[in-house]
Amino acid sequence: MIPGAFDYHRPASLGEAITLANELGDDARVLAGGHSLIPMMKLRMAVPEHLIDLADIDDLKGIDERDGTLQIGAMTSQAEIIGSGLLAERCPILRETAEQIADPQIRNVGTIGGNVANGDPGNDMPALMQALNASYALTGAGGTREVPARNFYEAAYFTALEPGEVLSAIHIPIPPAGHGYAYEKQKRKVGDYATAAAAVLLTMEGGVCTSASIALTNVGDTPLFAEAAGAALVGSAFDEGAVGAAVSAAEAIASPAEDGRGPVDFRTRVAGVMVRRAIGRAASRAR
Ligand SMILES: Cc1cc2nc3c(=O)[nH]c(=O)nc-3n(C[C@H](O)[C@H](O)[C@H](O)COP(=O)(O)OP(=O)(O)OC[C@H]3O[C@@H](n4cnc5c(N)ncnc54)[C@H](O)[C@@H]3O)c2cc1C
Secondary structure, three states: OOOOOOEEEOOOOHHHHHHHHHHHHHHEEEEOOOOOHHHHHHOOOOOOOEEEEOOOOHHHOOEEEEOOEEEEEOOOEHHHHHHOHHHHHHOOHHHHHHOOOOOHHHHHHOEHHHHHHOOOOOOOHHHHHHHOOOEEEEEEOOEEEEEEHHHHEEEOOEEOOOOOOEEEEEEEEOOOOOOEEEEEEEOOOOOOOOOEEEEEEEEEEOOEEEEEEEEEEOOOOOOEEOHHHHHHHOOOOOOHHHHHHHHHHHHHHOOOOOEOOEOHHHHHHHHHHHHHHHHHHHHHHOO
């Protein structure tokens, strides 16, 4: 339970961090809040020779709104997401989701950048980012490129991040005023990862669904954007036929691992229940 030896680096700027990451190559890992990486190092599932701590880089912190887009610095903590008045007004599902991550101590230190860059299918923010159609700014020696969250996750712990790149910011198109939203998470106990969870965002006009976006947490190797599930709701008044079709479409793409959270059939079914509950709550909130 003691990590292997490593050298510790604490750059003062993003440029310095990227230079270090490129110099040190595969032997280095970026350190954010450390609440996923350090446990993996203690288990020797990760054995980096160098840690590049991003804690002193002010450019990676903060929450802002620009041209209809929310910009969240990668080193913004989960607690800061919960406490942000701007996010509560513009995109309240961020707070609802962050409040269901782990416990207050972990949320005080764990960052949104670490949560989405980690590539663990159990992390809650990646599916939400897919439902929101967010994108990630990936900064490397050659500049910054933008990758949609829906294209970022390749397999468990494999993402579109290239060696030497740092995820510097998250960009979220602000959902329309009056949208409905819900993040529903089934977990065995407080502080646990999801048995299954679902993020739902939707809009309504005259009682009819005009758009819907659904994504699933921890029922596959990656977060799952459930495109067909959202499409099943559009044009409906959330009657049983449409909601049942959305639930079936979500269950059809789920392929959870059998583990301590339950067998495959059970976890698939829980994913469907989370989708059903999230649709109901999101529809009740839409104006
Ligand atoms: C007991 C416990 C329960 C938890 N429960 C949950 C839960 O229910 N839901 C949930 O979502 N999470 C949960 N977590 C994880 C927690 O939210 C972590 O804080 C989060 O996953 C990672 O964020 P971090 O800032 O701690 O990243 P770190 O642990 O520092 O980094 C994680 C990984 O991402 C990489 N990385 C970090 N930042 C960047 C960046 N800016 N650019 C490129 N790569 C980067 C690191 O190199 C590392 O590989 C739990 C953790 C613990 C210890």
